[in-house]
Amino acid sequence: MLQATVTVSAESPNQPKRLTSGELRIGPRRHKLICDEDGTLRQEFPNVVELSPAAQITLLYKSSWLSGTKTRTINTQSFFANYAGAPTQGLSVVQDGIRVTFSYQATAAVFSTPRATQTVPPTAQTSGTLSPTTQAILEDCPQFRILVIGKSGVGKSSLINTAFGIHKACAANFMRGKANIEEGLESPVNERFILHDSLGFEPGDKDNYNTVKDFIRNRQTGLLKDQLHAVWFCVQIPRAGGRLLEIAAEDFFRTKKKTMGTIPLIVVYTMLDSLVDEMTMQLAMSSNSELDDESLTRNACLKAASSVRERHKGITRLTGEPLPYAIVSTRENYRYTLQTLVELTHQQVGIRDTPGAQITSVVTLMAQRVAPHLKIQGSIDIGRQRYWKALRTGPDFIGHTIWDCLSVIHADIVAVWNFNDPTCHLLDNKFKELVIKMVQEMQMRSVPNPNRILALGGGSLVAAASGFLAAILNPAAPIVLPIVAGIAAAVWVYDVYQNVKNVQQIFMAFIVDLTHIMETLFILTGRDHKKLTRRAIKLAYTTYHESGVMGQAHTDIQGYRDRVGRDGTLELIESLIKPERSGDLTVKDYFAEISKLDIQKLNLDQEEEW
Numbered sequence: 071m072l073q074a075t076v077t078v079s080a081e082s083p084n085q086p087k088r089l090t091s092g093e094l095r096i097g098p099r100r101h102k103l104i105c106d107e108d109g110t111l112r113q114e115f116p117n118v119v120e121l122s123p124a125a126q127i128t129l130l131y132k133s134s135w136l137s138g139t140k141t142r143t144i145n146t147q148s149f150f151a152n153y154a155g156a157p158t159q160g161l162s163v164v165q166d167g168i169r170v171t172f173s174y175q176a177t178a179a180v181f182s183t184p185r186a187t188q189t190v191p192p193t194a195q196t197s198g199t200l201s202p203t204t205q206a207i208l209e210d211c212p213q214f215r216i217l218v219i220g221k222s223g224v225g226k227s228s229l230i231n232t233a234f235g236i237h238k239a240c241a242a243n244f245m246r247g248k249a250n251i252e253e254g255l256e257s258p259v260n261e262r263f264i265l266h267d268s269l270g271f272e273p274g275d276k277d278n279y280n281t282v283k284d285f286i287r288n289r290q291t292g293l294l295k296d297q298l299h300a301v302w303f304c305v306q307i308p309r310a311g312g313r314l315l316e317i318a319a320e321d322f323f324r325t326k327k328k329t330m331g332t333i334p335l336i337v338v339y340t341m342l343d344s345l346v347d348e349m350t351m352q353l354a355m356s357s358n359s360e361l362d363d364e365s366l367t368r369n370a371c372l373k374a375a376s377s378v379r380e381r382h383k384g385i386t387r388l389t390g391e392p393l394p395y396a397i398v399s400t401r402e403n404y405r406y407t408l409q410t411l412v413e414l415t416h417q418q419v420g421i422r423d424t425p426g427a428q429i430t431s432v433v434t435l436m437a438q439r440v441a442p443h444l445k446i447q448g449s450i451d452i453g454r455q456r457y458w459k460a461l462r463t464g465p466d467f468i469g470h471t472i473w474d475c476l477s478v479i480h481a482d483i484v485a486v487w488n489f490n491d492p493t494c495h496l497l498d499n500k501f502k503e504l505v506i507k508m509v510q511e512m513q514m515r516s517v518p519n520p521n522r523i524l525a526l527g528g529g530s531l532v533a534a535a536s537g538f539l540a541a542i543l544n545p546a547a548p549i550v551l552p553i554v555a556g557i558a559a560a561v562w563v564y565d566v567y568q569n570v571k572n573v574q575q576i577f578m579a580f581i582v583d584l585t586h587i588m589e590t591l592f593i594l595t596g597r598d599h600k601k602l603t604r605r606a607i608k609l610a611y612t613t614y615h616e617s618g619v620m621g622q623a624h625t626d627i628q629g630y631r632d633r634v635g636r637d638g639t640l641e642l643i644e645s646l647i648k649p650e651r652s653g654d655l656t657v658k659d660y661f662a663e664i665s666k667l668d669i670q671k672l673n674l675d676q677e678e679e680w
């Protein structure tokens with residue numbers, strides 16, 4: 071693996087030919103290329119870019135001599151074929167008449183991996199390069215593509231911004247008269263999501279009605295990435311006696327089967343909070359009501375849900391079949407309604423009897439930013455496809471160092487969580503080393519330390535986490551990592567897979583620890599989804615380390631004995647990252663406590679060194 075600050079250029083070998091625009095994709099990251107006057111595409115990377123023979127590099131470009139956008143997958147093996155020692159001129163390859171050059175600044179003197187360059191014993195046979203499972207998924211479908219239909223003022227903007235964590239990036243596009251259904255709206259803070267917007271169906275507006283239907287039909291086929299993956303039809307819950315749908319909308323639902331094909335259609339009833347407030351007032355004014363505020367709100371929610379359910383029956387009569395729906399509000403105390411919506415969307419996308427349905431369902435989980443439990447499920451689904459399934463026998467890992475094996479698992483998990491991380495802090499080797507050292511801490515203890523395993527009884531786990539967090543509320547003070555972060559990396563990190571003792575425990579602990587760190591980070595940053603900082607990552611890492619959750623997980627893993635049945639290892643991993651499987655309340659209470667924090671006081675926008 072080479073490390074340096076780089077300049078990337080794509081060049082035509084013939085002078086008359088010019089490149090006009092392009093994009094370079096390195097793994098999950100996309101980098102827009104700037105066109106020079108001479109027809110060369112370039113990009114300056116302000117941060118370290120890592121290259122390895124296993125890296126996935128794709129070039130998309132337009133040129134003066136070819137029509138349309140061309141895609142080239144760069145053979146990274148060619149970069150390294152003649153590599154020996156530290157290159158001073160950079161790496162270059164010519165492919166299909168296009169030259170791609172990675173040129174390094176003179177100040178960049180380090181071209182190495184952390185001990186991973188040790189030679190593999192001659193007896194070890196490698197089984198090819200390791201590549202993340204998510205790499206192939208994102209090549210087929212890099213974005214979840216959704217159409218949102220609804221009148222102006224129905225709450226589409228806040229719904230999208232909250233569900234997909236894009237702030238108000240698309241708010242201007244929801245202004246009446248601005249919507250263009252053919253224009254896919256993208257946000258730089260969430261690359262896994264692309265939105266198509268349509269105004270609602272107004273009386274007599276046949277043009278918009280036909281445009282929407284044509285768009286849906288045209289997006290039923292073609293490349294998976296260009297297809298429409300789901301439609302949300304947003305309807306504001308009307309007051310008593312109000313009309314639910316316009317005539318054109320009713321016609322749309324009558325022709326649902328013909329128009330939608332297999333594309334999932336979900337009716338989204340918005341502004342639940344307003345209906346609940348209305349119901350609460352009605353109950354409070356009732357002469358026989360003696361309920362407290364909590365009971366009033368609970369009963370009002372039930373009454374509101376019943377009201378919507380009855381109204382929705384009218385739509386199902388139009389479609390002639392059951393039609394999934396969700397009732398939502400973007401208010402903070404109704405966040406669970408958005409989780410229900412994205413879970414329903416994921417389910418509907420996944421059950422389609424069409425090629426690529428499972429791929430798009432995974433990308434749906436990547437794109438959403440309200441339901442951490444769905445991120446965990448996405449990690450499990452991807453892990454089961456290949457690398458987690460290989461933990462018992464390791465056919466994919468034979469001949470590879472533990473560092474390389476854990477790196478590919480690390481890349482998959484990080485890709486699923488899809489944080490706003492333009493500087494790739496989560497893919498930084500230093501963060502990866504921190505997680506490995508957390509696993510190493512488990513390896514260093516032969517007997518579980520009861521003082522590290524904080525029992526939930528008496529609130530000691532909550533007290534420990536809260537006490538630690540209270541100690542770092544000073545916004546000027548950097549996060550101090552645990553002592554384990556400063557120890558030297560274990561030798562087994564750089565040994566090959568088949569030579570390492572207790573390798574199953576190492577992999578299990580790495581997956582569990584990284585997943586819990588990701589979930590902690592998600593809760594700490596999930597209310598605004600701002601650019602990720604090292605401070606936020608260090609806080610999530612240290613909070614999890616200081617809780618009893620890590621200690622209990624390590625104890626369970628150390629006590630693991632291979633169970634009867636091929637999925638014993640996976641079952642333990644799932645039980646530790648999905649506590650509902652085992653009925654363990656410790657993890658649930660840990661995350662519930664984290665969610666109560668006043669995030670503003672933590673100053674997570676502040677950047678600091680590892």
